[in-house]
Amino acid sequence: MPPTPAAAVAVTDLVVDRGKKPVLKNVSTAIAAGSVTGLLGPSGSGKTTFIRAVVGTQQVKSGTVEVLGHPAGSKPLRRRVAYVTQDASIYRDLSVKANVAYFAALYGKNRHEAMHAVERVGMGDHADRLAGNLSGGQKTRTSLACALVIEPEVLVLDEPTVGLDPVIREELWDQFRELARQGATLLVSSHVMDEADRCDRLLLLREGRFIADDTPADLRASTGTDNLEAAFLHLIRSLEGVN
Template identity: 90%
Template sequence: MPSTPAIVVTDLVVDRGKKPVLRSVSTEISAGTVTGLLGPSGSGKTTFIRSIVGTQKVKSGTVQVLGHPAGTKPLRRRVAYVTQDASIYRDLSVKANVAYFAALYGRSRHEAMQAIEGVGMGDHADKLAGNLSGGQKTRTSLACALVIEPEVLVLDEPTVGLDPVIREELWDRFRALAAGGATLLVSSHVMDEADRCDRLLLLRDGVFIADDTPADLRAATGTANLEAAFLHLIRALEGVN
């Protein structure tokens, strides 16, 4: 597995109002890997992701992405972010949406169509985005991100509400991107997706309770699956046998 860190987070602290959301978290994410960010709703996953892409105001600590401070100008063409809600124009077709983002980053219409085909939306390219299903909107939003060929791709719960077939197709795509050298950070609250990742960050109440490979996490907790491992860690923290 590659050892070069694409993302380095050091003692990151984020407050919302007077409430701490992230409590001095640190980690390194290797280039060319898929890292899963898992945890229940309200654990701080979206805040952590926004810190990586540079859209979150932080109280203290540092976030370096590809050797630059998160959100700075050198990263604009190298980092892509797919939000929970599809970031597309409802009054444009799938093709027009992706072509628009392609033009912003100096990509061709041919490359836009390749991105559309790559997420399985070729048969829907002429449909208005506003008329798409939830899963189709998610895939269109992903195509808009992929057309820039990002070195780092950050996805905030991209498979929520999708049927198993579409989820499987997206994860195959994520693995192919990592194999090609891209670095992916994928948030989820679905534990059965965890085994698809090279490494896991388990976030609870604003702190990492684990930062390990799926296999090592199961071995360390003496459990047969990752859901059991997660529960084991939570109970240990709470002093429950």
């Protein structure tokens, strides 16, 4: 396998329209390998559209998206990129372990590896429960296990912590950080600003444009603010000409 490039994801002048309305407007960024990048912005700002472009399921008008040196969504990436949607992509009539075993089989993994993924997300005690009977947080963990079983080099998560209690959110973020320490590249979308400090780098998206692409520390320093929510508000007001 060729070495992973320094930029695991490279987006250049990306334009996406929905109907006649522009959703993403000439956005560009480079996401470093082995990092956790937060994609933050209000609902409707274009986060899910950007994520879909990265995983190769979004039709684009112009621009390029490369992942691990290949065009997004191309065949060489099928075993290297995993996508966890906002709504858990699992089968309600299967148990937790059966769900993960199914996805494992699709990628040539065995049941032992599937169970390891179940344990990895803290669902070992619930492995025999039907997915339809799980709580929201447990469904999210199960969906994550289905993605982790392929051992992806790039893991893309669309608002994985929405609606979860603080304890589960904390545990999930600990898992995300550990994956990055092991070399995976994570792109995590959220509209919750207090999650931003957990990321190595932030992409702040508003109305289809990046208004910031920086580390949390540098973003606070450049805006002269003490927290990232204040930094985000400062950037918005600056763009709108509000003092």
